[in-house]
Amino acid sequence: MRLKSLLVGTLLGLCPAAVLLAQQLPLDPTVRVGELPNGFRYFIKQNAYPEKRAVLYLANKVGSILETEEERGLAHFMEHMNFKGTKHFPKNELINYLEKSGVRFGADLNAYTSYDETIYQLPIPTDNAELWKNGMQIMRDWAAEATLDREEFEKERGVILEEKRLQQNAAGRMREQYMPSLYNHSRYAERAPIGLSEVIAKADIQVLSDFYSRWYRPDLQALIVVGDIDVDAVEQQIKALFGDLKSKAAANAVRPEYGIDLIDSLRVKQVKDKEYASAQIELFVKRKTSPVVDEDSFKRDLVRQLSNSLLAARFQEIARKGSLTYMGLQVSASDFVADLSLLNVRISIAPDKWEQGFKAAYTEVLRVKKHGFTAAELDDVKARLKAQIAMQEREKNKIASLRLVEDYLQYFLSKTAYLSTDKKIELTRCMLETVTTDDVKRYLSDFLNEKDQLWLMLGLDKADQPLPEQQQLKQWINDLGQQHIEPYVQERQLVRLMDSVPTAGKVVKENKDDALGLTSWTLSNGVQVWVKPTDFKNDEILFTAFSPGGSSLYADEDYYSAMNAPAFVVNSGVGTLDLNQLSQFLNARAVQVSPFIGEREEGVSGASIGKELETGLGLTHLYMSASRLDTARFRIIMDRSRTAISSRGFDPKRAFADTVGNILGNYHFRRQPSSLATLEQIKADRVKAIFDERFANAADFSFVFVGNFKLDSLRLLTEKYLGSLPSSPKREQARDLNIRVPEGKIRRDLHMGQGDKGTVQLVFSGKYAYSATNNIYMDALKAALELRLTERLRKQESGVYSPSVQLTKAKKPLGFYALVISFDCDPSREEDLIAAVREEWGKMRKEGISLEEWTKFMAEEQRAHELQEKSNQFWLGYLKGQLDKGEALDEFAGHNDRLAQVNLKKLNAYLRKILRQENEIIVTLKPEEK
Numbered sequence: 001m002r003l004k005s006l007l008v009g010t011l012l013g014l015c016p017a018a019v020l021l022a023q024q025l026p027l028d029p030t031v032r033v034g035e036l037p038n039g040f041r042y043f044i045k046q047n048a049y050p051e052k053r054a055v056l057y058l059a060n061k062v063g064s065i066l067e068t069e070e071e072r073g074l075a076h077f078m079e080h081m082n083f084k085g086t087k088h089f090p091k092n093e094l095i096n097y098l099e100k101s102g103v104r105f106g107a108d109l110n111a112y113t114s115y116d117e118t119i120y121q122l123p124i125p126t127d128n129a130e131l132w133k134n135g136m137q138i139m140r141d142w143a144a145e146a147t148l149d150r151e152e153f154e155k156e157r158g159v160i161l162e163e164k165r166l167q168q169n170a171a172g173r174m175r176e177q178y179m180p181s182l183y184n185h186s187r188y189a190e191r192a193p194i195g196l197s198e199v200i201a202k203a204d205i206q207v208l209s210d211f212y213s214r215w216y217r218p219d220l221q222a223l224i225v226v227g228d229i230d231v232d233a234v235e236q237q238i239k240a241l242f243g244d245l246k247s248k249a250a251a252n253a254v255r256p257e258y259g260i261d262l263i264d265s266l267r268v269k270q271v272k273d274k275e276y277a278s279a280q281i282e283l284f285v286k287r288k289t290s291p292v293v294d295e296d297s298f299k300r301d302l303v304r305q306l307s308n309s310l311l312a313a314r315f316q317e318i319a320r321k322g323s324l325t326y327m328g329l330q331v332s333a334s335d336f337v338a339d340l341s342l343l344n345v346r347i348s349i350a351p352d353k354w355e356q357g358f359k360a361a362y363t364e365v366l367r368v369k370k371h372g373f374t375a376a377e378l379d380d381v382k383a384r385l386k387a388q389i390a391m392q393e394r395e396k397n398k399i400a401s402l403r404l405v406e407d408y409l410q411y412f413l414s415k416t417a418y419l420s421t422d423k424k425i426e427l428t429r430c431m432l433e434t435v436t437t438d439d440v441k442r443y444l445s446d447f448l449n450e451k452d453q454l455w456l457m458l459g460l461d462k463a464d465q466p467l468p469e470q471q472q473l474k475q476w477i478n479d480l481g482q483q484h485i486e487p488y489v490q491e492r493q494l495v496r497l498m499d500s501v502p503t504a505g506k507v508v509k510e511n512k513d514d515a516l517g518l519t520s521w522t523l524s525n526g527v528q529v530w531v532k533p534t535d536f537k538n539d540e541i542l543f544t545a546f547s548p549g550g551s552s553l554y555a556d557e558d559y560y561s562a563m564n565a566p567a568f569v570v571n572s573g574v575g576t577l578d579l580n581q582l583s584q585f586l587n588a589r590a591v592q593v594s595p596f597i598g599e600r601e602e603g604v605s606g607a608s609i610g611k612e613l614e615t616g617l618g619l620t621h622l623y624m625s626a627s628r629l630d631t632a633r634f635r636i637i638m639d640r641s642r643t644a645i646s647s648r649g650f651d652p653k654r655a656f657a658d659t660v661g662n663i664l665g666n667y668h669f670r671r672q673p674s675s676l677a678t679l680e681q682i683k684a685d686r687v688k689a690i691f692d693e694r695f696a697n698a699a700d701f702s703f704v705f706v707g708n709f710k711l712d713s714l715r716l717l718t719e720k721y722l723g724s725l726p727s728s729p730k731r732e733q734a735r736d737l738n739i740r741v742p743e744g745k746i747r748r749d750l751h752m753g754q755g756d757k758g759t760v761q762l763v764f765s766g767k768y769a770y771s772a773t774n775n776i777y778m779d780a781l782k783a784a785l786e787l788r789l790t791e792r793l794r795k796q797e798s799g800v801y802s803p804s805v806q807l808t809k810a811k812k813p814l815g816f817y818a819l820v821i822s823f824d825c826d827p828s829r830e831e832d833l834i835a836a837v838r839e840e841w842g843k844m845r846k847e848g849i850s851l852e853e854w855t856k857f858m859a860e861e862q863r864a865h866e867l868q869e870k871s872n873q874f875w876l877g878y879l880k881g882q883l884d885k886g887e888a889l890d891e892f893a894g895h896n897d898r899l900a901q902v903n904l905k906k907l908n909a910y911l912r913k914i915l916r917q918e919n920e921i922i923v924t925l926k927p928e929e930k
Helices: 002-014 074-081 093-100 129-144 150-165 170-182 197-202 205-215 231-242 295-321 354-371 375-394 401-414 421-434 437-448 470-482 556-570 579-585 610-625 631-647 652-664 684-694 711-721 772-796 827-847 851-868 872-885 892-901 904-914
Strands: 032-035 041-046 053-060 110-113 118-125 221-227 266-273 280-288 328-335 340-348 453-460 507-513 518-523 528-533 541-548 591-597 601-608 702-707 745-751 758-767 804-810 816-825 920-926
Touching: 032 231, 041 231, 041 401, 053 129, 053 401, 074 110, 074 118, 074 150, 074 205, 093 129, 093 851, 118 129, 129 221, 129 231, 150 197, 150 205, 150 772, 150 816, 170 266, 170 453, 221 231, 221 401, 266 470, 280 437, 295 328, 295 354, 295 375, 295 421, 295 437, 295 579, 328 354, 328 437, 340 354, 340 437, 354 437, 354 470, 375 421, 375 437, 453 470, 507 711, 518 711, 528 711, 528 872, 541 610, 541 872, 556 591, 556 631, 556 684, 591 610, 591 684, 601 610, 610 711, 631 684, 652 745, 652 758, 652 920, 702 872, 758 827, 772 804, 772 816, 772 827, 772 851, 772 892, 772 904, 816 827, 827 904, 827 920, 851 892, 851 904
Parallel strands: 041 221, 266 453, 528 702, 745 920
Antiparallel strands: 032 041, 053 118, 053 221, 110 118, 280 340, 280 453, 328 340, 507 518, 518 528, 541 601, 541 702, 591 601, 758 816, 758 920, 804 816
């Protein structure tokens, strides 16, 4: 007995999960959890990353599944109405107030409605007491104080119908056909959150009010607060604000729980559409599941994660080995709805190879079912997961609040346990050691043996491209079940990245900018290096390199070879390693390096943790000095691309985008859409030659490093891997191809496709003098246009769900700006909405930006500036952009001062001058006339 006790104690010390698999998971004790007498719950977590910020979620166990027939779509409608007026923020004052505080609707302030829940999200600063107080009041108003104004209700009908209109495409139409079968004709099949058009269009506000009274109540609600906060103070606020919530009259209904009954049969369904762009066979296997609450279910979920990684790695490796008779294969397991999990097999096929492609792909699925995975494959994915865990451990004090809040939300909705970061890491490491190849094989085999199986054949509705008959697919499945399948054989060998260490160069010049925390080096071979050490992340290093030139230096016949060269080279391996060997070498290394060739520059993008930076620089060295092109891989990729292009169906949206691109590029050869003709211009010999030419002269490159590193260590690595690159005195500049957005007024109307959705794009453009101050002016113009068009097209006209405004401002090769306004709408209203846009544009040209619009823009800019100054990603892009354009590196530091010094009269005088340019492009898309 004594020996047995000692043995158990030893095992527990190593990995308690190996012994006590039924043990409940311990919830993170640092999360303050409470329930008020009225049933309202709360979760509060102090988290200082990002600092001076918090994320607030109001969670409601209220979704479309609770709707009656006359309410279908009203759960989602109610979500909208909570933004259209509450007790303390009537009408649109809620959005107006937050935008003046730098919180933007859509990007920050948002909500969603699903089958079983409606969630309201508010990321908010915590360093302004008044703003914080009002933010909490907003959550209280959302919980119980919507005003449900009749006028706003009537306006919002059109907005929701336009949101529903967005689903009118091939994928949406096909989904409507197979959704009942996928959801086993359950209540879930009849309660899509977007609802029914006829209900949305005709429902009375009283029906919505009754739904609101019945279900928006404290026993179905929770507030989640995560961020840089005082937990005790927030808890007191919650008690004061939410403690008096009461269920409204007639709101005592028990919230029903709905599920999906499994069907013990294999079903096959054909689904076709005239605009579907591919051919696929999909399998959906459903089975019962349960939330992760104990160590047994934790291990089950870990096995699922490992299985998904193993499947992806296996099928990617097969795809790299040689030409396939199918276009793609993806298999993954995930949670579905209610109490179900789902295994999805997706096979992409050439339309003329249905049987051949399906059998080849599904054989690989059955190979996994029968034989599972090798120990080496499992070791690979375990190594990757261990590396991810180690990274999480290093960054555990810098986990974004937005990531944490989702854990507490899932606990409230489904009882899935939330663990502390330390406990999650500890348990994952322990469990990882216990997972075997048998565990994975059993998990996938059991799933694939489930009887509830739905097979879908998705394809183009075209007479000369028929889909297989249902019985044919069943016969193929039966044939495959009878065949003998051998185990998978993986080719493995020990490799190293480099056979010899390059001869290092030297730093011959060093400059420091203490104000920016920036150091620059000139290496002996001419390479320029700019480095900014930060502590924004504990173990993140980002880097990029760039050199002027790009594809602009080549004749038109080489254009497509140049633009596609990096993809072919990356898919060939590097140095002495082919792609499979390189993938095995990089398996568990947290490093990524990607060469690129653009129209006006070439370069490299990279990211790594500290200990893998040397690997990243080694890869960079090899891509720039020892690239390779695998001609067999080149042919495989070309063959697949030919099949993909030749077999794709007609897509009106793609035709629309191609038309817009052609017009904006003034029908230049290099702006034509991809086709078989453009594909055939890619030549293997030119791909390799151009790639090597672009990276041959290291002295023409500038490198930027941002992240947590030691200067001395990075200096040695740059000398070794960058200072040893070949170089020459030659310097290049990108060539001006004279591709300009055309001047004047252009209108193009397309009539194609089916459905009842129109698409509009308007482009206003002109010459532009690029500068820091002018950039502020143009950014303010964009922001003001977004506000005005949202107000006019969405709120006043009820004609658009979400208008988009995009701004391009370029310094090279010639200064210009382009404002692109896009929206989908009822095709019969296109002209009215275009007229509304032009009217607002005309007002902007005449009157300029209002004080309120400027106030909102400045508040958002200042808040964005706070986050940007502590982001490695921002600094990398900023420094690269300033160096590339020849702009001052300290421009960012003076941004808020420039904002504060802006004179609105001067700003509007500038806008009136620049917007005088009469350049306007309008492209519309309407369904073809029946």
